[in-house]
Amino acid sequence: MIRSWFAVSAVAIGTFSVVTSEMVPVGLLPVIGADLGAAEGTTGLTVTVPGLVAALGAPAVAVLIGRWDRRHVLCALMALLAAANLLSALAPALPLLLAARVLVGLCIGGFWTIAAGLGARLVPERSAGLATSLVFSGIAAASVLGVPAGTLVGQFAGWRAAFLAVGVLALVVLAALLVLLPPLPGGGSVRLTGARRLRIPLVVTMLLVPGHFAAYTYVRPLLEQRSGVAADSISVLLLVYGVAGICGTFLAGALTRRSARGTVLGLSALIAAVLALLVLFGAGQPAAIGLLVLWGLGYGGVSVSLQTWLHTVAPDMPETGSALFTAAFNLAIALGALAGGTVLDGLGPVAVLVLGCALTALAALVSANPTRESRSAARESRSGARESRSAVG
Missing domain, CATH: 1.20.1250.20 (MFS general substrate transporter like domains)
Incomplete structure:
Protein backbone atom coordinates (compact mmCIF):
# COMPACT_ATOMS: atom_id res chain seq x y z
CA MET A 1 0.00 0.00 0.00
CA ILE A 2 2.78 2.44 0.94
CA ARG A 3 4.67 1.52 -2.23
CA SER A 4 1.54 2.32 -4.25
CA TRP A 5 1.45 5.84 -2.84
CA PHE A 6 5.15 6.28 -3.57
CA ALA A 7 4.36 5.27 -7.16
CA VAL A 8 1.53 7.84 -7.33
CA SER A 9 3.93 10.47 -5.96
CA ALA A 10 6.48 9.60 -8.64
CA VAL A 11 3.83 10.09 -11.33
CA ALA A 12 2.85 13.42 -9.70
CA ILE A 13 6.47 14.60 -9.85
CA GLY A 14 6.44 13.45 -13.47
CA THR A 15 3.48 15.73 -14.21
CA PHE A 16 5.35 18.50 -12.40
CA SER A 17 8.39 18.01 -14.65
CA VAL A 18 6.26 17.82 -17.81
CA VAL A 19 4.37 21.04 -17.07
CA THR A 20 7.54 22.81 -15.95
CA SER A 21 9.24 21.77 -19.20
CA GLU A 22 6.30 23.15 -21.16
CA MET A 23 6.12 26.50 -19.37
CA VAL A 24 9.72 27.27 -18.33
CA PRO A 25 10.37 29.57 -21.34
CA VAL A 26 7.60 31.94 -20.17
CA GLY A 27 9.90 33.80 -17.77
CA LEU A 28 12.91 33.62 -20.10
CA LEU A 29 11.57 34.80 -23.47
CA PRO A 30 13.49 38.14 -23.58
CA VAL A 31 16.77 36.43 -22.64
CA ILE A 32 16.31 33.57 -25.13
CA GLY A 33 15.34 35.98 -27.91
CA ALA A 34 18.31 38.24 -27.26
CA ASP A 35 20.77 35.34 -27.25
CA LEU A 36 19.37 33.68 -30.39
CA GLY A 37 18.71 36.91 -32.29
CA ALA A 38 14.93 36.51 -32.47
CA ALA A 39 12.05 38.82 -31.62
CA GLU A 40 10.32 38.18 -28.31
CA GLY A 41 7.03 37.41 -30.05
CA THR A 42 8.72 34.86 -32.31
CA THR A 43 10.50 33.34 -29.33
CA GLY A 44 7.05 32.84 -27.80
CA LEU A 45 6.67 29.93 -30.22
CA THR A 46 8.73 27.94 -27.71
CA VAL A 47 5.57 27.92 -25.57
CA THR A 48 2.98 27.69 -28.35
CA VAL A 49 4.59 24.80 -30.27
CA PRO A 50 4.62 22.22 -27.43
CA GLY A 51 0.94 22.91 -26.64
CA LEU A 52 -0.18 22.42 -30.21
CA VAL A 53 1.98 19.30 -30.66
CA ALA A 54 0.54 17.89 -27.41
CA ALA A 55 -3.00 18.47 -28.68
CA LEU A 56 -2.25 16.59 -31.90
CA GLY A 57 0.09 14.05 -30.39
CA ALA A 58 -2.00 12.75 -27.49
CA PRO A 59 -4.45 10.72 -29.61
CA ALA A 60 -1.64 9.60 -31.93
CA VAL A 61 0.51 8.32 -29.05
CA ALA A 62 -2.51 6.57 -27.53
CA VAL A 63 -3.12 4.74 -30.82
CA LEU A 64 0.52 3.78 -31.30
CA ILE A 65 1.20 2.32 -27.85
CA GLY A 66 -1.49 -0.36 -28.18
CA ARG A 67 -0.93 -3.04 -25.54
CA TRP A 68 2.55 -1.92 -24.52
CA ASP A 69 3.26 -1.90 -20.81
CA ARG A 70 2.44 1.63 -19.63
CA ARG A 71 5.37 1.56 -17.21
CA HIS A 72 7.74 1.17 -20.15
CA VAL A 73 5.95 3.90 -22.14
CA LEU A 74 6.06 6.41 -19.27
CA CYS A 75 9.75 5.73 -18.71
CA ALA A 76 10.51 6.13 -22.43
CA LEU A 77 8.61 9.42 -22.54
CA MET A 78 10.47 10.72 -19.48
CA ALA A 79 13.80 9.76 -21.07
CA LEU A 80 12.74 11.61 -24.24
CA LEU A 81 11.78 14.64 -22.13
CA ALA A 82 15.23 14.68 -20.55
CA ALA A 83 16.86 14.47 -24.00
CA ALA A 84 14.59 17.22 -25.38
CA ASN A 85 15.54 19.59 -22.56
CA LEU A 86 19.22 18.80 -23.06
CA LEU A 87 18.88 19.53 -26.79
CA SER A 88 17.09 22.79 -25.89
CA ALA A 89 19.99 23.78 -23.67
CA LEU A 90 22.46 23.14 -26.49
CA ALA A 91 20.44 24.69 -29.35
CA PRO A 92 22.55 27.27 -31.24
CA ALA A 93 19.58 28.79 -33.10
CA LEU A 94 15.84 29.22 -32.71
CA PRO A 95 14.80 26.63 -35.36
CA LEU A 96 16.76 23.92 -33.52
CA LEU A 97 15.29 25.04 -30.20
CA LEU A 98 11.79 24.76 -31.70
CA ALA A 99 12.61 21.27 -33.00
CA ALA A 100 13.53 20.24 -29.47
CA ARG A 101 10.29 21.80 -28.22
CA VAL A 102 8.35 19.60 -30.65
CA LEU A 103 9.76 16.62 -28.74
CA VAL A 104 8.61 18.23 -25.49
CA GLY A 105 5.10 18.47 -26.96
CA LEU A 106 5.10 14.76 -27.82
CA CYS A 107 6.11 13.98 -24.24
CA ILE A 108 3.34 16.18 -22.84
CA GLY A 109 0.66 14.55 -24.96
CA GLY A 110 1.87 10.99 -24.35
CA PHE A 111 2.57 11.36 -20.65
CA TRP A 112 -0.80 12.95 -19.88
CA THR A 113 -2.68 10.36 -21.91
CA ILE A 114 -1.42 7.68 -19.53
CA ALA A 115 -0.83 9.56 -16.27
CA ALA A 116 -4.19 11.33 -16.07
CA GLY A 117 -6.03 8.10 -15.28
CA LEU A 118 -3.18 6.25 -13.60
CA GLY A 119 -3.96 7.17 -9.99
CA ALA A 120 -7.03 4.92 -10.02
CA ARG A 121 -4.91 1.98 -11.24
CA LEU A 122 -2.26 2.28 -8.55
CA VAL A 123 -4.39 2.46 -5.38
CA PRO A 124 -7.61 0.88 -4.07
CA GLU A 125 -10.83 2.25 -5.55
CA ARG A 126 -11.77 4.09 -2.36
CA SER A 127 -8.57 6.18 -2.68
CA ALA A 128 -8.79 6.82 -6.43
CA GLY A 129 -10.00 10.42 -6.04
CA LEU A 130 -7.14 11.36 -3.72
CA ALA A 131 -4.59 9.65 -5.97
CA THR A 132 -5.91 11.46 -9.06
CA SER A 133 -5.78 14.76 -7.14
CA LEU A 134 -2.17 14.08 -6.22
CA VAL A 135 -1.26 13.39 -9.85
CA PHE A 136 -2.93 16.61 -10.99
CA SER A 137 -1.37 18.64 -8.18
CA GLY A 138 1.80 18.59 -10.29
CA ILE A 139 0.15 21.17 -12.57
CA ALA A 140 -0.38 23.74 -9.84
CA ALA A 141 2.95 22.92 -8.21
CA ALA A 142 4.72 23.61 -11.51
CA SER A 143 3.12 27.05 -11.62
CA VAL A 144 3.97 27.80 -7.98
CA LEU A 145 7.47 26.30 -7.86
CA GLY A 146 8.69 24.97 -11.21
CA VAL A 147 8.30 27.98 -13.49
CA PRO A 148 9.54 30.58 -10.93
CA ALA A 149 12.50 28.33 -10.07
CA GLY A 150 13.37 27.93 -13.75
CA THR A 151 13.17 31.69 -14.20
CA LEU A 152 15.44 32.23 -11.20
CA VAL A 153 18.03 29.75 -12.52
CA GLY A 154 17.86 31.45 -15.91
CA GLN A 155 18.45 34.88 -14.39
CA PHE A 156 21.54 33.81 -12.47
CA ALA A 157 23.06 31.11 -14.68
CA GLY A 158 21.56 31.73 -18.13
CA TRP A 159 18.53 30.30 -19.90
CA ARG A 160 20.44 27.22 -21.04
CA ALA A 161 21.06 26.27 -17.41
CA ALA A 162 17.30 26.44 -16.77
CA PHE A 163 16.60 23.88 -19.53
CA LEU A 164 19.47 21.73 -18.27
CA ALA A 165 18.04 21.76 -14.74
CA VAL A 166 14.63 20.62 -15.98
CA GLY A 167 16.35 17.87 -17.96
CA VAL A 168 18.14 16.64 -14.84
CA LEU A 169 14.80 16.63 -12.99
CA ALA A 170 13.36 14.45 -15.76
CA LEU A 171 16.21 11.97 -15.26
CA VAL A 172 15.48 11.84 -11.52
CA VAL A 173 11.81 11.17 -12.27
CA LEU A 174 12.82 8.46 -14.76
CA ALA A 175 14.78 6.68 -12.03
CA ALA A 176 11.84 6.94 -9.61
CA LEU A 177 9.40 5.54 -12.18
CA LEU A 178 11.71 2.62 -12.95
CA VAL A 179 11.99 1.72 -9.27
CA LEU A 180 8.44 2.39 -8.04
CA LEU A 181 5.97 1.64 -10.83
CA PRO A 182 4.58 -1.88 -11.07
CA PRO A 183 3.92 -3.51 -14.46
CA LEU A 184 0.97 -1.72 -16.09
CA PRO A 185 -0.28 -3.82 -19.01
CA GLY A 186 -2.08 -1.87 -21.71
CA GLY A 187 -5.70 -2.46 -22.54
CA GLY A 188 -5.28 -2.18 -26.30
CA SER A 189 -5.38 0.70 -28.74
CA VAL A 190 -7.59 3.73 -28.40
CA ARG A 191 -11.05 3.04 -29.75
CA LEU A 192 -13.69 5.59 -30.62
CA THR A 193 -16.58 3.15 -30.35
CA GLY A 194 -18.56 4.42 -27.39
Whole structure:
Protein backbone atom coordinates (compact mmCIF):
# COMPACT_ATOMS: atom_id res chain seq x y z
CA MET A 1 0.00 0.00 0.00
CA ILE A 2 2.78 2.44 0.94
CA ARG A 3 4.67 1.52 -2.23
CA SER A 4 1.54 2.32 -4.25
CA TRP A 5 1.45 5.84 -2.84
CA PHE A 6 5.15 6.28 -3.57
CA ALA A 7 4.36 5.27 -7.16
CA VAL A 8 1.53 7.84 -7.33
CA SER A 9 3.93 10.47 -5.96
CA ALA A 10 6.48 9.60 -8.64
CA VAL A 11 3.83 10.09 -11.33
CA ALA A 12 2.85 13.42 -9.70
CA ILE A 13 6.47 14.60 -9.85
CA GLY A 14 6.44 13.45 -13.47
CA THR A 15 3.48 15.73 -14.21
CA PHE A 16 5.35 18.50 -12.40
CA SER A 17 8.39 18.01 -14.65
CA VAL A 18 6.26 17.82 -17.81
CA VAL A 19 4.37 21.04 -17.07
CA THR A 20 7.54 22.81 -15.95
CA SER A 21 9.24 21.77 -19.20
CA GLU A 22 6.30 23.15 -21.16
CA MET A 23 6.12 26.50 -19.37
CA VAL A 24 9.72 27.27 -18.33
CA PRO A 25 10.37 29.57 -21.34
CA VAL A 26 7.60 31.94 -20.17
CA GLY A 27 9.90 33.80 -17.77
CA LEU A 28 12.91 33.62 -20.10
CA LEU A 29 11.57 34.80 -23.47
CA PRO A 30 13.49 38.14 -23.58
CA VAL A 31 16.77 36.43 -22.64
CA ILE A 32 16.31 33.57 -25.13
CA GLY A 33 15.34 35.98 -27.91
CA ALA A 34 18.31 38.24 -27.26
CA ASP A 35 20.77 35.34 -27.25
CA LEU A 36 19.37 33.68 -30.39
CA GLY A 37 18.71 36.91 -32.29
CA ALA A 38 14.93 36.51 -32.47
CA ALA A 39 12.05 38.82 -31.62
CA GLU A 40 10.32 38.18 -28.31
CA GLY A 41 7.03 37.41 -30.05
CA THR A 42 8.72 34.86 -32.31
CA THR A 43 10.50 33.34 -29.33
CA GLY A 44 7.05 32.84 -27.80
CA LEU A 45 6.67 29.93 -30.22
CA THR A 46 8.73 27.94 -27.71
CA VAL A 47 5.57 27.92 -25.57
CA THR A 48 2.98 27.69 -28.35
CA VAL A 49 4.59 24.80 -30.27
CA PRO A 50 4.62 22.22 -27.43
CA GLY A 51 0.94 22.91 -26.64
CA LEU A 52 -0.18 22.42 -30.21
CA VAL A 53 1.98 19.30 -30.66
CA ALA A 54 0.54 17.89 -27.41
CA ALA A 55 -3.00 18.47 -28.68
CA LEU A 56 -2.25 16.59 -31.90
CA GLY A 57 0.09 14.05 -30.39
CA ALA A 58 -2.00 12.75 -27.49
CA PRO A 59 -4.45 10.72 -29.61
CA ALA A 60 -1.64 9.60 -31.93
CA VAL A 61 0.51 8.32 -29.05
CA ALA A 62 -2.51 6.57 -27.53
CA VAL A 63 -3.12 4.74 -30.82
CA LEU A 64 0.52 3.78 -31.30
CA ILE A 65 1.20 2.32 -27.85
CA GLY A 66 -1.49 -0.36 -28.18
CA ARG A 67 -0.93 -3.04 -25.54
CA TRP A 68 2.55 -1.92 -24.52
CA ASP A 69 3.26 -1.90 -20.81
CA ARG A 70 2.44 1.63 -19.63
CA ARG A 71 5.37 1.56 -17.21
CA HIS A 72 7.74 1.17 -20.15
CA VAL A 73 5.95 3.90 -22.14
CA LEU A 74 6.06 6.41 -19.27
CA CYS A 75 9.75 5.73 -18.71
CA ALA A 76 10.51 6.13 -22.43
CA LEU A 77 8.61 9.42 -22.54
CA MET A 78 10.47 10.72 -19.48
CA ALA A 79 13.80 9.76 -21.07
CA LEU A 80 12.74 11.61 -24.24
CA LEU A 81 11.78 14.64 -22.13
CA ALA A 82 15.23 14.68 -20.55
CA ALA A 83 16.86 14.47 -24.00
CA ALA A 84 14.59 17.22 -25.38
CA ASN A 85 15.54 19.59 -22.56
CA LEU A 86 19.22 18.80 -23.06
CA LEU A 87 18.88 19.53 -26.79
CA SER A 88 17.09 22.79 -25.89
CA ALA A 89 19.99 23.78 -23.67
CA LEU A 90 22.46 23.14 -26.49
CA ALA A 91 20.44 24.69 -29.35
CA PRO A 92 22.55 27.27 -31.24
CA ALA A 93 19.58 28.79 -33.10
CA LEU A 94 15.84 29.22 -32.71
CA PRO A 95 14.80 26.63 -35.36
CA LEU A 96 16.76 23.92 -33.52
CA LEU A 97 15.29 25.04 -30.20
CA LEU A 98 11.79 24.76 -31.70
CA ALA A 99 12.61 21.27 -33.00
CA ALA A 100 13.53 20.24 -29.47
CA ARG A 101 10.29 21.80 -28.22
CA VAL A 102 8.35 19.60 -30.65
CA LEU A 103 9.76 16.62 -28.74
CA VAL A 104 8.61 18.23 -25.49
CA GLY A 105 5.10 18.47 -26.96
CA LEU A 106 5.10 14.76 -27.82
CA CYS A 107 6.11 13.98 -24.24
CA ILE A 108 3.34 16.18 -22.84
CA GLY A 109 0.66 14.55 -24.96
CA GLY A 110 1.87 10.99 -24.35
CA PHE A 111 2.57 11.36 -20.65
CA TRP A 112 -0.80 12.95 -19.88
CA THR A 113 -2.68 10.36 -21.91
CA ILE A 114 -1.42 7.68 -19.53
CA ALA A 115 -0.83 9.56 -16.27
CA ALA A 116 -4.19 11.33 -16.07
CA GLY A 117 -6.03 8.10 -15.28
CA LEU A 118 -3.18 6.25 -13.60
CA GLY A 119 -3.96 7.17 -9.99
CA ALA A 120 -7.03 4.92 -10.02
CA ARG A 121 -4.91 1.98 -11.24
CA LEU A 122 -2.26 2.28 -8.55
CA VAL A 123 -4.39 2.46 -5.38
CA PRO A 124 -7.61 0.88 -4.07
CA GLU A 125 -10.83 2.25 -5.55
CA ARG A 126 -11.77 4.09 -2.36
CA SER A 127 -8.57 6.18 -2.68
CA ALA A 128 -8.79 6.82 -6.43
CA GLY A 129 -10.00 10.42 -6.04
CA LEU A 130 -7.14 11.36 -3.72
CA ALA A 131 -4.59 9.65 -5.97
CA THR A 132 -5.91 11.46 -9.06
CA SER A 133 -5.78 14.76 -7.14
CA LEU A 134 -2.17 14.08 -6.22
CA VAL A 135 -1.26 13.39 -9.85
CA PHE A 136 -2.93 16.61 -10.99
CA SER A 137 -1.37 18.64 -8.18
CA GLY A 138 1.80 18.59 -10.29
CA ILE A 139 0.15 21.17 -12.57
CA ALA A 140 -0.38 23.74 -9.84
CA ALA A 141 2.95 22.92 -8.21
CA ALA A 142 4.72 23.61 -11.51
CA SER A 143 3.12 27.05 -11.62
CA VAL A 144 3.97 27.80 -7.98
CA LEU A 145 7.47 26.30 -7.86
CA GLY A 146 8.69 24.97 -11.21
CA VAL A 147 8.30 27.98 -13.49
CA PRO A 148 9.54 30.58 -10.93
CA ALA A 149 12.50 28.33 -10.07
CA GLY A 150 13.37 27.93 -13.75
CA THR A 151 13.17 31.69 -14.20
CA LEU A 152 15.44 32.23 -11.20
CA VAL A 153 18.03 29.75 -12.52
CA GLY A 154 17.86 31.45 -15.91
CA GLN A 155 18.45 34.88 -14.39
CA PHE A 156 21.54 33.81 -12.47
CA ALA A 157 23.06 31.11 -14.68
CA GLY A 158 21.56 31.73 -18.13
CA TRP A 159 18.53 30.30 -19.90
CA ARG A 160 20.44 27.22 -21.04
CA ALA A 161 21.06 26.27 -17.41
CA ALA A 162 17.30 26.44 -16.77
CA PHE A 163 16.60 23.88 -19.53
CA LEU A 164 19.47 21.73 -18.27
CA ALA A 165 18.04 21.76 -14.74
CA VAL A 166 14.63 20.62 -15.98
CA GLY A 167 16.35 17.87 -17.96
CA VAL A 168 18.14 16.64 -14.84
CA LEU A 169 14.80 16.63 -12.99
CA ALA A 170 13.36 14.45 -15.76
CA LEU A 171 16.21 11.97 -15.26
CA VAL A 172 15.48 11.84 -11.52
CA VAL A 173 11.81 11.17 -12.27
CA LEU A 174 12.82 8.46 -14.76
CA ALA A 175 14.78 6.68 -12.03
CA ALA A 176 11.84 6.94 -9.61
CA LEU A 177 9.40 5.54 -12.18
CA LEU A 178 11.71 2.62 -12.95
CA VAL A 179 11.99 1.72 -9.27
CA LEU A 180 8.44 2.39 -8.04
CA LEU A 181 5.97 1.64 -10.83
CA PRO A 182 4.58 -1.88 -11.07
CA PRO A 183 3.92 -3.51 -14.46
CA LEU A 184 0.97 -1.72 -16.09
CA PRO A 185 -0.28 -3.82 -19.01
CA GLY A 186 -2.08 -1.87 -21.71
CA GLY A 187 -5.70 -2.46 -22.54
CA GLY A 188 -5.28 -2.18 -26.30
CA SER A 189 -5.38 0.70 -28.74
CA VAL A 190 -7.59 3.73 -28.40
CA ARG A 191 -11.05 3.04 -29.75
CA LEU A 192 -13.69 5.59 -30.62
CA THR A 193 -16.58 3.15 -30.35
CA GLY A 194 -18.56 4.42 -27.39
CA ALA A 195 -16.62 7.70 -27.27
CA ARG A 196 -19.90 9.54 -27.76
CA ARG A 197 -20.32 9.17 -24.00
CA LEU A 198 -17.42 11.61 -23.63
CA ARG A 199 -19.10 14.31 -25.69
CA ILE A 200 -20.62 16.42 -22.90
CA PRO A 201 -17.50 16.54 -20.67
CA LEU A 202 -15.36 17.42 -23.72
CA VAL A 203 -17.76 20.19 -24.76
CA VAL A 204 -17.57 21.60 -21.24
CA THR A 205 -13.76 21.41 -21.44
CA MET A 206 -13.82 23.41 -24.69
CA LEU A 207 -15.89 26.13 -22.97
CA LEU A 208 -14.50 26.23 -19.45
CA VAL A 209 -10.77 26.07 -20.22
CA PRO A 210 -10.77 28.73 -22.99
CA GLY A 211 -12.92 30.94 -20.75
CA HIS A 212 -10.34 30.72 -18.00
CA PHE A 213 -7.30 31.21 -20.21
CA ALA A 214 -8.86 34.05 -22.22
CA ALA A 215 -8.73 36.06 -19.00
CA TYR A 216 -5.91 34.46 -17.02
CA THR A 217 -3.29 34.67 -19.79
CA TYR A 218 -3.59 38.45 -19.51
CA VAL A 219 -4.02 38.67 -15.74
CA ARG A 220 -0.93 40.84 -15.39
CA PRO A 221 -2.19 43.71 -17.58
CA LEU A 222 -5.61 43.29 -15.97
CA LEU A 223 -4.18 43.74 -12.48
CA GLU A 224 -1.79 46.53 -13.43
CA GLN A 225 -4.01 48.58 -15.73
CA ARG A 226 -7.39 48.14 -14.06
CA SER A 227 -6.71 47.36 -10.41
CA GLY A 228 -3.58 49.46 -10.01
CA VAL A 229 -1.49 46.61 -8.58
CA ALA A 230 2.24 47.44 -8.59
CA ALA A 231 4.35 45.43 -11.03
CA ASP A 232 6.64 44.13 -8.29
CA SER A 233 3.63 42.71 -6.44
CA ILE A 234 2.37 40.60 -9.35
CA SER A 235 4.72 37.67 -8.73
CA VAL A 236 3.65 37.47 -5.07
CA LEU A 237 -0.03 37.51 -6.04
CA LEU A 238 0.48 34.80 -8.64
CA LEU A 239 2.30 32.72 -6.02
CA VAL A 240 -0.72 33.08 -3.73
CA TYR A 241 -2.97 32.19 -6.68
CA GLY A 242 -0.92 29.03 -7.26
CA VAL A 243 -1.08 27.98 -3.60
CA ALA A 244 -4.86 28.44 -3.71
CA GLY A 245 -4.86 26.30 -6.86
CA ILE A 246 -3.11 23.43 -5.07
CA CYS A 247 -5.71 23.59 -2.30
CA GLY A 248 -8.47 23.63 -4.93
CA THR A 249 -7.04 20.51 -6.58
CA PHE A 250 -7.36 18.42 -3.43
CA LEU A 251 -10.70 19.94 -2.43
CA ALA A 252 -12.17 19.10 -5.84
CA GLY A 253 -10.68 15.61 -5.66
CA ALA A 254 -12.66 15.03 -2.46
CA LEU A 255 -15.87 16.51 -3.91
CA THR A 256 -15.74 14.40 -7.07
CA ARG A 257 -16.27 11.29 -4.96
CA ARG A 258 -19.88 12.43 -4.57
CA SER A 259 -20.44 13.88 -8.05
CA ALA A 260 -17.83 14.70 -10.66
CA ARG A 261 -20.36 16.46 -12.91
CA GLY A 262 -21.70 18.43 -9.96
CA THR A 263 -18.17 19.49 -9.03
CA VAL A 264 -17.49 20.71 -12.58
CA LEU A 265 -20.78 22.59 -12.49
CA GLY A 266 -19.87 24.27 -9.20
CA LEU A 267 -16.36 25.21 -10.35
CA SER A 268 -17.66 26.62 -13.65
CA ALA A 269 -20.23 28.71 -11.82
CA LEU A 270 -17.61 29.88 -9.30
CA ILE A 271 -15.15 31.02 -11.98
CA ALA A 272 -17.93 32.74 -13.94
CA ALA A 273 -19.01 34.55 -10.77
CA VAL A 274 -15.45 35.61 -9.97
CA LEU A 275 -14.95 37.04 -13.48
CA ALA A 276 -18.31 38.85 -13.27
CA LEU A 277 -17.36 40.34 -9.90
CA LEU A 278 -13.99 41.42 -11.35
CA VAL A 279 -15.92 43.31 -14.03
CA LEU A 280 -18.01 45.06 -11.35
CA PHE A 281 -15.51 45.55 -8.54
CA GLY A 282 -12.08 44.71 -9.98
CA ALA A 283 -10.96 48.32 -10.09
CA GLY A 284 -10.34 48.18 -6.35
CA GLN A 285 -7.16 46.45 -5.19
CA PRO A 286 -8.57 44.59 -2.13
CA ALA A 287 -11.48 43.19 -4.12
CA ALA A 288 -9.25 42.22 -7.05
CA ILE A 289 -6.76 40.42 -4.78
CA GLY A 290 -9.48 38.54 -2.89
CA LEU A 291 -11.18 37.49 -6.12
CA LEU A 292 -7.84 36.37 -7.61
CA VAL A 293 -7.36 33.97 -4.68
CA LEU A 294 -10.91 32.66 -5.10
CA TRP A 295 -10.24 32.26 -8.83
CA GLY A 296 -7.15 30.16 -8.09
CA LEU A 297 -9.09 27.99 -5.65
CA GLY A 298 -11.77 27.36 -8.30
CA TYR A 299 -9.56 26.73 -11.29
CA GLY A 300 -7.20 24.49 -9.28
CA GLY A 301 -9.94 21.85 -9.24
CA VAL A 302 -10.85 22.00 -12.92
CA SER A 303 -8.39 19.44 -14.32
CA VAL A 304 -8.99 16.73 -11.74
CA SER A 305 -12.79 17.13 -11.80
CA LEU A 306 -13.01 17.07 -15.61
CA GLN A 307 -10.75 14.02 -15.81
CA THR A 308 -12.78 12.25 -13.11
CA TRP A 309 -16.01 13.09 -14.96
CA LEU A 310 -14.61 11.56 -18.14
CA HIS A 311 -13.64 8.42 -16.24
CA THR A 312 -17.09 8.27 -14.66
CA VAL A 313 -18.94 8.28 -17.97
CA ALA A 314 -16.52 5.87 -19.69
CA PRO A 315 -14.54 3.84 -17.13
CA ASP A 316 -13.97 1.08 -19.66
CA MET A 317 -11.94 3.34 -21.97
CA PRO A 318 -9.68 5.41 -19.66
CA GLU A 319 -6.88 6.08 -22.13
CA THR A 320 -9.29 7.09 -24.89
CA GLY A 321 -10.79 9.61 -22.49
CA SER A 322 -7.38 10.82 -21.33
CA ALA A 323 -6.10 11.18 -24.91
CA LEU A 324 -9.13 13.16 -26.05
CA PHE A 325 -9.06 15.22 -22.84
CA THR A 326 -5.37 16.06 -23.30
CA ALA A 327 -5.98 17.08 -26.92
CA ALA A 328 -9.05 19.16 -26.04
CA PHE A 329 -7.37 20.78 -23.04
CA ASN A 330 -4.25 21.89 -24.91
CA LEU A 331 -6.27 23.10 -27.89
CA ALA A 332 -8.55 24.99 -25.51
CA ILE A 333 -5.57 26.74 -23.91
CA ALA A 334 -4.32 27.91 -27.31
CA LEU A 335 -7.77 29.08 -28.45
CA GLY A 336 -8.50 30.83 -25.16
CA ALA A 337 -5.20 32.71 -25.13
CA LEU A 338 -5.65 33.69 -28.79
CA ALA A 339 -9.22 34.91 -28.27
CA GLY A 340 -8.28 36.79 -25.11
CA GLY A 341 -5.37 38.54 -26.82
CA THR A 342 -7.54 39.59 -29.75
CA VAL A 343 -10.23 40.98 -27.46
CA LEU A 344 -7.68 42.70 -25.21
CA ASP A 345 -6.04 44.49 -28.14
CA GLY A 346 -9.37 45.51 -29.65
CA LEU A 347 -11.66 46.23 -26.68
CA GLY A 348 -9.57 46.35 -23.52
CA PRO A 349 -9.25 44.39 -20.26
CA VAL A 350 -12.89 44.57 -19.15
CA ALA A 351 -14.00 42.92 -22.40
CA VAL A 352 -11.57 40.04 -21.72
CA LEU A 353 -13.26 39.44 -18.36
CA VAL A 354 -16.68 39.54 -20.01
CA LEU A 355 -15.56 36.96 -22.61
CA GLY A 356 -14.19 34.66 -19.93
CA CYS A 357 -17.33 35.06 -17.83
CA ALA A 358 -19.59 34.24 -20.80
CA LEU A 359 -17.68 31.07 -21.74
CA THR A 360 -17.43 29.73 -18.18
CA ALA A 361 -21.12 30.50 -17.51
CA LEU A 362 -22.01 28.57 -20.68
CA ALA A 363 -19.87 25.68 -19.40
CA ALA A 364 -21.90 25.71 -16.19
CA LEU A 365 -25.17 25.64 -18.14
CA VAL A 366 -24.03 22.65 -20.22
CA SER A 367 -22.84 20.86 -17.07
CA ALA A 368 -26.21 21.48 -15.40
CA ASN A 369 -28.16 19.77 -18.17
CA PRO A 370 -27.76 15.99 -17.81
CA THR A 371 -28.91 14.44 -21.05
CA ARG A 372 -30.36 10.97 -21.51
CA GLU A 373 -26.96 10.02 -22.91
CA SER A 374 -25.11 11.11 -19.76
CA ARG A 375 -27.63 9.36 -17.49
CA SER A 376 -27.20 6.12 -19.39
CA ALA A 377 -23.41 6.59 -19.25
CA ALA A 378 -23.64 6.89 -15.49
CA ARG A 379 -25.42 3.52 -15.36
CA GLU A 380 -22.81 1.99 -17.66
CA SER A 381 -20.02 3.37 -15.49
CA ARG A 382 -20.76 1.05 -12.60
CA SER A 383 -20.32 -2.12 -14.63
CA GLY A 384 -17.56 -0.58 -16.77
CA ALA A 385 -15.55 0.43 -13.72
CA ARG A 386 -15.68 -3.10 -12.34
CA GLU A 387 -14.54 -4.52 -15.69
CA SER A 388 -11.77 -1.95 -16.00
CA ARG A 389 -10.35 -2.59 -12.54
CA SER A 390 -10.56 -6.36 -12.92
CA ALA A 391 -8.64 -6.07 -16.21
CA VAL A 392 -5.88 -4.20 -14.37
CA GLY A 393 -5.63 -7.11 -12.00
